[in-house]
Amino acid sequence: MFPSVPVRITRLVSALLVLSCGVMLVAPLSLASAASPGSEVIGGLIFYGVTAGAYGVLPFVRRGDIAVVAIWLVLAVGVAPCVEGRELSAPHMFADMAGVLMAALPIxxxxxxxIVQGDMRQYRRRDTDAPATSGPAAS
Incomplete structure (x- = not known):
């Protein structure tokens, strides 16, 4: 079954959002450095866009995996100045983490x-999986 047109358009827009935010993040003349060299807000918004777009592009990937990869990306971007001999910027890293958390928290x-409303899922992820016995599968 193919997704409907609005779903395809949503995924396309999400992919373009991730791509454009990724380009802004790594480009030498990025938006963050053009606006102001010390702007933490722009970096946080870029990471918000990347994380929110990733949730739109990858609907079947677990929500925790997307958040963990985004936090690892924050760490990589935060440590990258050390390669050039500069120091870490804690405000930038915390702003980037806030952008990731702003995108992940609503999910x-x-x-x-x-869960509070009583929607408890079974241990199996799909209807085609074998039904779970008692508790998580052992071995």
Whole structure:
């Protein structure tokens, strides 16, 4: 079954968002350095765009995996100035982490609301998987 047109358009827009934010993040003449060299807000917004776009582009990837990869990306971008001999910038790293958390938090809050409302899922991930016995599968 093919996704409907609005779903395809949403995924395309999400992919373009991730691509454009990624280019802004790594380009030598990036938007962050053009606006102001010490702007933490722009970096946070770029990471928000990358993370939110990744959730749109990868709907079947676990939500925790996307957040973990985004945090690793924050760490890599934060440590990258050390390669040139500069120091880490804690405000920039915390702003970037805030951008990731702003994108990931609504997804976790929505799942929390589902759990509070009684929507408890089984251990299996898909209907085609074998039904779970008692507890997580051992071995």
């Amino acid at each position: 976790y809050l929505a799942r929390y609301r589902q």
